[in-house]
Amino acid sequence: MQRRSVLFIALAGAAGAAMIALPSRASSHREAPFLTQIPKADGADFYMFNSYEAGRQGYVTLIADYFPAQEPGSGPNFYPLDSDVLYEINIDNDGSGKAGMVFTFRFARQQREASLGIGDKQVAIPLRQFGPIKAGDNSKLNDPEVYNLSVHRGGAAFRANGGTVTNIDASAKDNPAIFIKPADNLGAKTIPDYDAYAKQYVYNIKIPGCEGSGRVFVGQRKDPFHVNISELFDLVNLDPVGPMDQGKDNLANANITSFVLEAPAKCLAGGNKVIGGWTTAFMKRSRIGHQAFLPKKPTADQTGADDDWVQVSRLGMPLVNEVVIGLKDKDRFNSSEPKDDAQFLDYVTNPTLPALLQVLFADKGVKAPTAFPRKDLVTVFLTGIPGVNANGATAEMIRLNVTTPVTPAASQSNLGVLGKDNAGFPNGRRPGDDVVDISLRVAMGVLLPVEVAPSGQLPFTDGAIVQASFFDEAFPYLRAPLAGSPQGDGQSNILKTTGGSNGNNGK
Numbered sequence: 300m301q302r303r304s305v306l307f308i309a310l311a312g313a314a315g316a317a318m319i320a321l322p323s324r325a326s327s328h329r330e331a332p333f334l335t336q337i338p339k340a341d342g343a344d345f346y347m348f349n350s351y352e353a354g355r356q357g358y359v360t361l362i363a364d365y366f367p368a369q370e371p372g373s374g375p376n377f378y379p380l381d382s383d384v385l386y387e388i389n390i391d392n393d394g395s396g397k398a399g400m401v402f403t404f405r406f407a408r409q410q411r412e413a414s415l416g417i418g419d420k421q422v423a424i425p426l427r428q429f430g431p432i433k434a435g436d437n438s439k440l441n442d443p444e445v446y447n448l449s450v451h452r453g454g455a456a457f458r459a460n461g462g463t464v465t466n467i468d469a470s471a472k473d474n475p476a477i478f479i480k481p482a483d484n485l486g487a488k489t490i491p492d493y494d495a496y497a498k499q500y501v502y503n504i505k506i507p508g509c510e511g512s513g514r515v516f517v518g519q520r521k522d523p524f525h526v527n528i529s530e531l532f533d534l535v536n537l538d539p540v541g542p543m544d545q546g547k548d549n550l551a552n553a554n555i556t557s558f559v560l561e562a563p564a565k566c567l568a569g570g571n572k573v574i575g576g577w578t579t580a581f582m583k584r585s586r587i588g589h590q591a592f593l594p595k596k597p598t599a600d601q602t603g604a605d606d607d608w609v610q611v612s613r614l615g616m617p618l619v620n621e622v623v624i625g626l627k628d629k630d631r632f633n634s635s636e637p638k639d640d641a642q643f644l645d646y647v648t649n650p651t652l653p654a655l656l657q658v659l660f661a662d663k664g665v666k667a668p669t670a671f672p673r674k675d676l677v678t679v680f681l682t683g684i685p686g687v688n689a690n691g692a693t694a695e696m697i698r699l700n701v702t703t704p705v706t707p708a709a710s711q712s713n714l715g716v717l718g719k720d721n722a723g724f725p726n727g728r729r730p731g732d733d734v735v736d737i738s739l740r741v742a743m744g745v746l747l748p749v750e751v752a753p754s755g756q757l758p759f760t761d762g763a764i765v766q767a768s769f770f771d772e773a774f775p776y777l778r779a780p781l782a783g784s785p786q787g788d789g790q791s792n793i794l795k796t797t798g799g800s801n802g803n804n805g806k
Contacts, residue, residue: 330620331629339381340580342614343367344524347576347697348727351705352773359567361560363388363578369554372783375426377483379444380406384580390567391575394691396638401451408442434495444480462507483519486784494779509566520777522555523730525765535659537762545762559775564701573688575696577615581608610634615696617734622652637694647680648672653742668744668752679725688726699727711767730776731767736760
């Protein structure tokens with residue numbers, strides 16, 4: 300399989316080896332022990348790509364997915380976000396390994412206290428909804444979620460010197476700093492046309508310090524990641540060399556909560572060609588206790604006026620914490636910053652996954668690469684590819700060259716650069732990039748010389764295929780979430796039928 304492009308040639312000349320940084324088996328869903336206890340703060344996936352929607356040249360789309368493994372129809376409370384978590388998207392635009400821009404999302408729930416007249420009492424109902432919800436009418440939702448978005452620059456004290464992102468649509472009315480998160484897909488009877496309902500919460504925004512406008516949407520989506528988790532984590536209980544599409548996507552029936560932000564590339568890049576990006580989530584120390592892996596003394600960036608904010612989740616390149624970082628360091632990695640990644644270097648230069656695959660599939664002739672240290676992995680994983688997406692930092696993050704021409708959806712290769720599509724992973728990450736297959740092949744040495752990577756040309760795969768056609772070609776790109784109850788007429792109104800009351804705030 301000789302797939303070599305300009306990108307490969309650049310890397311071969313610079314590093315004398317191949318390209319992708321990561322061995323992989325699954326995305327970052329419940330990837331570290333502590334996050335299993337706080338799923339609302341679990342950053343699951345991060346996408347960063349030059350917008351390929353028609354007419355959006357010069358924009359970058361950032362997608363941060365949180366709160367994984369949402370089962371459709373899992374009522375009555377479904378999946379509201381945590382008002383005591385700071386959800387963030389970080390941008391390194393100067394090659395320092397530090398966030399030069401931080402977009403911070405914070406949420407609140409507005410209780411409407413809808414009630415029913417039961418005898419001589421008004422009694423609060425137990426449901427999140429008390430009638431159909433549709434485009435233009437959110438009034439039957441008992442606890443709508445709202446959020447604000449701010450941008451912070453310069454690495455000042457914890458979230459100081461920030462500016463408020465505002466809604467510039469006519470819908471802004473009295474408070475342009477408040478955005479609405481659409482309700483989760485509660486079912487077809489409650490929300491008959493979910494797609495139309497959710498689209499009204501795509502906002503045009505003004506980002507302080509940026510010329511032009513951007514867009515934002517936060518809401519439940521069909522989980523865009525495709526992976527055969529169950530077999531992979533059962534000692535790779537499948538044929539790892541094909542076929543690519545074995546019809547085993549364990550996330551086929553799962554939803555997730557997506558933060559989708561589009562911003563002008565010039566604003567994010569600050570005069571540079573390459574940006575780095577990753578997501579984080581912070582919680583107050585009083586909420587999570589004094590875990591051994593957390594900083595004992597918060598830095599200036601982790602201290603707030605009312606409590607210490609502590610980082611509990613981090614995600615940049617996909618698949619890192621699951622199959623690169625050792626079990627003993629997974630929680631520590633989630634509380635760390637990219638600038639300090641030298642502490643995890645051995646996991647990249649001497650990766651364990653290829654050796655594990657050799658042990659499991661020796662009978663199929665699978666052999667791990669023997670080139671150590673793995674300079675090829677360091678190049679893309681920690682430094683970026685010279686002349687392509689290097690940004691000067693030695694740190695783990697997704698890197699994107701904002702000047703790379705986009706590839707229209709219909710022409711995208713799901714193997715990204717391995718498929719001769721330089722607009723794809725690892726030069727950013729698009730929803731249709733099959734990062735599992737890409738990373739498996741490179742981990743096993745697809746671009747290393749055959750004498751040090753005898754299995755490098757095998758078509759390693761997890762059997763769960765993904766491609767651009769699985770997604771929309773316009774913002775927010777990810778498709779509407781699945782409904783647990785797919786049929787209904789959307790006509791019933793509990794309070795109207797029974798003569799109940801919406802309560803003081805229910806109109």
